[in-house]
Amino acid sequence: MTATERIPPYSEESEKAMLGCILCGDDRVMDLCARYRLTAEAFYVPAHRVVFAAASSLQAANEPVNVTSVCQAMRDAGTLDSAGGSAALERMVDAAVTAAHAEYFVNIVAEKAKLRAIIEKCRETEQACFDSQEDAAEILAAHGAGLAAIEAARSDAVEEWPDTIKSAVAHVEKITQERRGLAGIATGLANLDKLCLGLRPQEMTILAARPSMGKTSLGMQIAEYVALTPRPEDGKHLHVGVFSLEMGREALAIRMMCCRGKVDSFKLMRGWGSAAELGRVVGSADALVHAGLHVDDEGGLDIQQVRIRARRWHRKHPLSLIVLDYVGLLTDGSRRHTDGRQNEVSAISASLKGMAKELNLPVLALCQLSRAPDQRQASRGVPRISDLRESGSLEQDADSVWLLRRPCKYDEDENCNDKTLAIIDVAKQRNGPTGEVRLNFNEEFTRFEDRVHGVDGLQSVDGGPYGSGHETEY
Template sequence: MESVLKLSQDGSDPSDAEEYRTAPHNLEAEMALLGAILVNNEACDRVSNFLLPEHFHEGVHARIFEAASTRIRSGQLASPVTLKSFFEQDETLQDIGGPAYLARLAASATTIINAEDYGRTIYELAQRRALIGIGSEIVNNSFDTPVDKSSRNLIEEAEQQLYEIAESEKYGQGFQPFGTALTEAIDMAAAAYQRDGGLSGISTGLKDLDEKLGGLQASDLLVLAGRPAMGKTSLATNLAYNVAAAYQAEHNADGTMNVKNGGIVAFFSLEMSGEQLATRIVSEQAEISSERIRRGKITPDEFDRLVEASQRLSAMPLYIDATGGLNIAQLAARARRLKRQRGTLGLIVVDYLQLLAGSARRASESRVQEVTEITTGLKALAKELNVPILALSQLSRQVENREDKRPQLADLRESGSIEQDADVVMFIYREEYYLGRDEPKPNTDEHLQWQERMDGVVGVADVIIGKQRHGPTGTVSLHFDANLTRFENLVRPGYAPDIRD
């Protein structure tokens, strides 16, 4: 076989150089940044939003940066004198001069104006080192692939690692000081205080549901469960539409984006086709029965409304993936890709959970183990992308065998993992559906009593919140239009809207 080795310009074999290649780093930039911080603590503010101790190549530099940052965050002075006591017993620092090294850093400091440039250099080189690590892992795994892993699995793992690096300023930072988490909590409370309706999360578009949930919270896994014909998919499409229709964002000069309202929605429809889902949504908005749309039995005026609604909906940031048979790793990869492409993501909907697949290994063990892997993966994805995930779920048939058919947590299929991993579990229940199947004979006392009960539940759907980690449980009643498969706020008897001139 012909050799592919080539000699370098000086005649040496490049393979020799390969043995001595070191990971990219710049110790001078690290020293210059630390010196600037020790001379003027304001330099730390210029890099604190993106630079972490682990981005430094030299371990002692990482410890100096961490100690200085901690003091500065607490309002104290970080200087060679104040940091000296922290490093008197540091063995690594002793090898390069001990605490006197701090004074040398400060003495060789450059202007604070260059601090951010030095920080960006350090961060960029850290990213390259991480990429080298991933590349080496890909090569090693490709040479020695376990029997239970396919090339697709390797690609998805590599994609996840690359995504985490790309989003490393937001996710995957490891331990963080409690003060950082506390600041984020206060910022969230301030945003809720300033936002209309006082919501800390994304509005569902349904007032009473928002009051119970506080909106759809970032990083939450919400499970919406119900028996067939209760309207799970209809409610999910309503919420997806409301979030996408309310989307408002502004682009900053540095390329970042501030979402003011609503969000971009990813809808994974594992049961219905994209065309069926789109028909439902356009039916709701044009106020024309989806059955009549499919059969073409609409008037010219209704057709005009259909076209108008379609034009309005076509620009909405609602993305549908109707691929059947997805597994949890593929779903996660596609969600990451959409967020990377659009820069932000507001809501992920999965219709429905039991149609997702887990890994081949878990599937071979048992269905319970497979569903556990799926729910754990969905919760991890919600935290990774910092986005709420609404997953629909089937209920077991035991509901039908009870006299009271209102669902409970124990009715969830493979309920152990679903109930455990979900932050919110909601059930949808329509008494009208069950009562309509038990109509007694006409012109009897039983029928009169039945009619009275029926009049009170027609068009009413209950969303039962059976679990909520950070809020109350209870029941929210909504209005359900079965012809349009649309959920709306329930107008209670005696309600009178404000009259404006």
Template sequence: MLNDPSLIVNAMSILKTREAFFSAAHQYISGALFEMAKNEEAVDVLTLANALKKSSELVQAGGEVYLLELMNSVPSTANFDKYLDIVQDASVLRRLIRRSSETLELCLQDDASAGAVLDQLHKEVIDISDNLFKEESVALKDELDAAMGTIFRLAEGDKGEKGFSTGYRDLDDKIGGLKRSEMIVLAARPSIGKTTLAMNIAANVALANTRGQSDKNIAVGVFSLEMNTQSLVLRMVASEAEISLKDIGNMNVTTNDFANIQKAANILADTEIHIDDSAQLDVMELRAKSRRMKEKFDVDLIVIDYLQLLRGRGLNRNASREQEVAQISGAIKGIAKELNIPVIILAQMNRQAEQGGGSKEAARPKLSQLRESGSIEQDADIVMILHRDRGQQIEEDQAKIEAEGIMTELIVAKNRNGETGIVELNFMPQYTKFIDNDPVASFGGDYNNDQF
């Protein structure tokens, strides 16, 4: 908990009290940590030592030296859940020993009644088991009322029950929007436009309120392991202003272009998009940062660019890359479920995705070509694969491309709760922007969320 204070809340929910620890020193330390977490105080060795000193418990806790030793005694927090299980199991066993001793004393009393002793023992065991085992199952009949309520609210057009619109009408029709607790994989080979599409969707979600498509501002968190924040922001401004990124870089812009750029910047300034461009994140750091984003900014969507740049933690040094990616994929699904928000994770396809050859159908990439792990497709609720002829952008007339865009297929290869199929989008490379194949359907037009 000292190495990763974001895990204190998890420990509190499982262990309940400091008495779960056997050592008196650990009881004092955990008690102080729990109290600091409740008060939302910053936690590190110095602040913990100060809190223990204020309560006159620092000496009983082992002093500052022992706190430092504790921090260095755990090599990784990757197995934190397992450590919690060990502490909880030991705590339950100690309680059972105490209750067994008390039961033995009751049995040896002259006026002992077998019925009374059994009744008392039964209550104690139930109390202990309630603390050990979480309520994991629910009766179907108890959930039917809630399910029917959801259906009625959807029929009445309650926007809160729908997934967040991606800003692309055909895509929304296909997947039903970005739903809470879902892990959505957006995959492609390099330079096809997965980062562009992901940031377009992020901007569309964050701008929904500005465009009259949502009743409130929707906060979006972005983890960019590949591009820095400045590069992403420039792309978003160029996309919103529909000014060539190349022209902006070369300062080949007119007065009218400057006005559009300023207008786009003002629009984006009103959004709640929070970007973290930390490189070399591991799964535990990602999870902790995601929790903090949720707590601090109440983000309702997280975008991660991209999966293969993340690192696992706590694995055996002989573990394969496939095992590491499986751990990462499972952790991302866990983030979506824990925070109850959709998470879009970008991923690369392997080289086979470009070696289909033959017919148009044969050339399309397949779900099995996700790079490095089959676990990604197993964990994901939705897998979308961006596909187009890479040579088209080079070979075709550039003036035609700038006027009409490049037709790109977004293949919905997996949809756990809906249909699969192909959505056609137009890629406008000069603006780093995707639009609906039917321009009238794009978010910037007359599209209304009530239609979705």
């Protein structure tokens, strides 16, 4: 028997039992179907599709759903005979289970439908490999996008609202008991964490700057800190996924070792490093080799490939953070080139936000700013959130936007003589205040450190009231 002749996965008994519950008039079963996002296409047996479609139409019209009403609706629509007549509906009622067990069968029907959809998508991909003029990367991207769509369309049961409230209360109680002043993962920079309360699950944070401001250094420093943070429950390191579309793995490793060991990487690579400096680099390597870092440095990645690889990492080692450097080098193979770069970046932005929610972790996405900050006369070098390149969707989709600048790069800035000053302008924070965070940047070691007074306007280190000038966005 060939692959195309094999019977697709389905469970006729589960479909009958589920429809029997519906025909018995129990509204809770239709609610279960809505939670599992079941449609008529989820049923493999054609007769069952017709019955469920009739029941769904009655429910949408706020009409009672039972064997009598469904039978009459199908008779009026001329579909009763195709389902086997009223006798077939009566047999479904006889096969009904109690509503308490209905979810078991609803789940089976949903899972079988998902498997059939995956099989169909794989067949389409196979056909595209034989017939299409597209290259392998485009076919892979389309395949990944199709699988992601199946997952989104037929997700698991939606959590009930009371369960959500209980979960939220438990989360707040945990934060209160720990008294760490964090709602997410610490970045390793206390001043930044005081304002942002860490990187929170399901949120996308944009870190944007003009070239040579240190955004890659900051992103990798945060990744390093998180990857070397032990988990409270077992002491093992957290895992961080890094997509480096700009720098290679070895270059990143050298930068991280020199940054951690406080060694000038340029001097070291010229062969002028002392024995003491080499020893510090080796010591840093001993620590970093145990870090929970997963680095993918393939250039020109497609956003669907990023999501597929992130899922693979997450299944093997549950990730706590994903860092992407940087958005401008990503592509979206599922869109035509004629759609324009702005629409492509909009799709990439939405997909990154979707990845954060799907994997329940924070995503730190690095971005380039346009030349607008360099061209302003009144406030040269000071970026605005509108300076994000290529698409306004980045600003809309992001939960937080950090704009990094170094005043010493601009002679007109009042702080131009402070060679170590780096400023992160938290220009957007969906669940907190906005404001500026002042850090020290050691250019020799490409390392950021806290300043004594890092957050303008904060009156309390322990999460007390904020000073004037900070606004909370809802």
